[in-house]
Amino acid sequence: MDSNKDEADRCLDLADQCIRDSKFEDAEKFARKAMKLYPTKRVEEILARVSMLSKQNKKSDPEPEVRKRQTTTNKENSQPHVNVEYSKEQYDYVKRIKKCKDYYEILGVTKEATDSEIKKAYKKLALQLHPDKNKAPGAAESFKAIGNAVAVLTDPEKRKQYDLYGSDEDRMQSAHSRSTHTHYNYSRGFETDFTAEELFNMFFGGGFPQQEFYMRRTGGRWMRQTPDSQPQHAHREQTNGYTAFLQMLPVLLLIVLTMMSSFFISDPLYSLHSNAKYSVERTTQDLKVPYYVKENFPSEYQGSLRRLEISVEEEYMINLRSTCYKERTYKDSMAWKARNFGDAELFQRAKNMDTPSCRKLQEIHA
Known part of the structure; x- marks a missing residue:
């Protein structure tokens, strides 16, 4: 039966x-x-x-x-x-491909198969299913199927995606096939960049009058190339490299100028706060504002000491006024909050809050 x-x-x-x-x-x-x-x-x-x-x-x-x-x-x-006559063996090849559920089964390899094993299996099937040799019904479709299979399984990224998502799609497609009697969809979202005939010539190296050969890019995509096109390809790569350099030139110049400017910017003459670099304390004559200089300040600084102390006092007063404004703002906001919530204790605390920067300003202007 x-x-x-x-x-x-x-x-x-x-x-x-x-x-x-x-x-x-x-x-x-x-x-x-x-x-x-x-x-x-x-x-x-x-x-x-x-x-x-x-x-x-x-x-x-x-x-x-x-x-x-x-x-x-x-x-x-x-x-x-x-x-058209064809052998039973040829028809059996086509019939087997039609019944396959995934690319591994199409090529007759396991999921652990290496690239060389996959390519070897493809070559064996391609010789049996090529339309020029096999005239059985469905041979062309099967030939495309093994082409899709080898293109996906020899591409690391596509193979990874196929292994991750292939099983669920296989089950859905299998259920659909049983209900509608349709053939398995071999593309399944994994499209190849070349036809089945081009893939065949990649592996067997024939059929192209210009002696074309193929190289594989780093990203896993196939690139067709001829001996005549090699100089053009090299020239194109050289042009692209020159264009990239011109695009990066403003950024490189900015980096160089920034590095050069750091050599010409000297340290400040003084600091209002003591640290490891500014460790020698001095005091201005008028407002008695303390400031700090380096140890070699007496020998290195040749300018006017009076003008320097005026700068120190101006910076000190600016900082003092800024701090006084912050202290008063915080005190007023606390008092407003106390009045708004009827909190007598909080209001008293706000009223008694000390504002040392404001007090120093008053002492200076007194």
């Missing part, structure tokens, strides 16, 4: 091909043969489809006799597709 079923499936595939070629009589013959071998619902659907298409063809054809003569002439001048 299994052999009858396989032969029936082969007849139905031939019937489908005849329907696509508008050869409805041949399609009906193959469908009726499949009905005798292994009757299924699919056989009934194809027979009904052939009958309907035949009637539509007769109604829409204004010159049936002329069309019949043309068809006869075409049959005499060219060999019909249904008469």
Whole structure:
């Protein structure tokens, strides 16, 4: 019974091909043969489809006799597709590919297979499924399937994504196939950059008159290149490098100027706060403001000491006024909050709050 079923499936595939070629009589013959071998619902659907298409063809054809003569002439001048012979082994290859659920099964390798094992499996199948050699129905589709498989599984990034998300899609596609009798969708969102024929030539190195060969980019994408195109490619890379340098030139100049400016900017002459660099304390003559200088200040500074002390006092007064403003603002906000909430204790604390910077300002202006 299994052999009858396989032969029936082969007849139905031939019937489908005849329907696509508008050869409805041949399609009906193959469908009726499949009905005798292994009757299924699919056989009934194809027979009904052939009958309907035949009637539509007769109604829409204004010159049936002329069309019949043309068809006869075409049959005499060219060999019909249904008469093309192929071996059972070739058809078995196509049939096996159609039943596969994922790329690993298509190539007949495990999920742990290396790149060399995957490429070796592809080469073996490609020689059996190439359309120039295998004329079985579905051979072209199967040839594309193994091309997609090898392109995805030899690309590290695509293979990683396929391993992560392939299983769920396989189950969804398998359920859909059982319900609608459609073939497995071999692309499944993983598109290749080249056709199946180009992939074949990548592995077998033939078919291109200009002796093209392929290199693989760092990102995993295939790049077609010829010996004539190598100088152009090198020139293009050189031009791109020069353009990138020009784009980066302003940034480089800015970095260099910043580094150079750091050599010309000297340290301040003094500091209002003591630290390791400014450790020697001095006091201005007028306001008695303390400030700090370096140890080598007496020998290094040759300017006017009076002008320097005026700068120290001005900076000191600016800082004092800023601090006094902050102290008064905080005191007023606390008093407003106390009045707003009726908190007598908080109001008293705000009233008694000390403002040392403001007090120093008053002492200086007194």
